Amino acid sequence: MDENFYDCIDCGTENCPCYLALTGDCLVCSRLSGKDCCDCDWKGVCVYNEFIQGGKRVNNIRNEFEAQVKEKKKYEEGTEVLVLEVGRGFALKCSWPGSYVFLRCREDESFYSIPISVLKSDIRGGKIHLAVKELSAKSKRILTADTLVVRGVYRNGxxxxxxxxxxxxxxxxxxxxxxxxxxxxxxxxxxxxxxxxxxxxxxxxxxxxxxxxxxxxxxxxxxxxxxxxxxxxxxxxxxxxxxxxxxxxxxxxxxxxxxxxxxxxxxxxxxxxxxxxxxxxYRLCCGEGICGACSYTDDFGRTFKMCKCSASEIPGIFDKF
Ligand code: FES
Incomplete structure (x- = not known):
């Protein structure tokens, strides 16, 4: 069984190397996951080189920032669309399919953060539209706020x-x-x-x-x-x-x-x-491959972080839940 078929959604992006490089758990680079040789299949910029040249730091940490809720649109079925002012650069990053962000109220603890898929990205206006369905504690909280704390953009929605x-x-x-x-x-x-x-x-x-x-x-x-x-x-x-x-x-x-x-x-x-x-x-909690909430274990006992892994390489992932 080939061990090096992991494909990480963040690999080669502005968010690579990430926290997993720092802890020696990179999903792609063999050197940054405990081996003393290079045997990855990655065909882009060398993650190890980037990490060393960058002073062994995480690249472009997704810091939280506050965004104003410019508009709230109510729909049937307990759904609201929140229009957040996030700036053009952030809205541009949110225009990629599969984009999602974490949201929480300013006064809430970080464990209130909830992942929400981007519905629409208005790049010119610097806004993103997010459809939120009121289900439980987290979604109820964010629907009450006029300012939200945003973390992202994450890509593996x-x-x-x-x-x-x-x-x-x-x-x-x-x-x-x-x-x-x-x-x-x-x-x-x-x-x-x-x-x-x-x-x-x-x-x-x-x-x-x-x-x-x-x-x-x-x-x-x-x-x-x-x-x-x-x-x-x-x-x-x-x-x-x-x-x-x-x-x-x-x-x-x-x-x-x-x-x-x-x-x-x-x-x-x-x-x-x-x-x-x-x-x-999958249950997305940190989005960074750290907490393990999104873990999937295959028939060979290997565990994948589904907030990071692109699924097409993982045997059985499309027919097993
Ligand atoms: S959501 Fe935390 S490891 Fe994937």
Missing amino acids: ILGIKDIIGTRGRVDTARKIMIVTKGIGFAPAALLIAWIGGRTQSDIFIDKDKIDEKLIEEYLPECLNGKVSYIDLRREFEYKKTERVSEIYREGGHNTLVVLTSDYYLSEIGKVLKIDAKSNN
């Missing part, structure tokens, strides 16, 4: 997104993408569609359960180059099993499938179709 972004930082136009969303999974889908910018055909199938149709109408990017269809996943799976989803995929001539739903539907769809990217439903 969609597992497998690295493959779709590709090495040149733009979508491969040969892809014909089918996106399936349910509930708040619409948020990362909207950002993905905005990033694709109509450069390739993307058809979106939305399950409107637990999300207000008005929010969908308002935030579905106009640049979508493809069809918008509504699907009731519960009915589909109850009455027709998985056949219709695979029929839609095949009839539409799609070659890439992005599923942004709960684990149950991910698992059901994954049984009949190869999923190329999926929502990161």
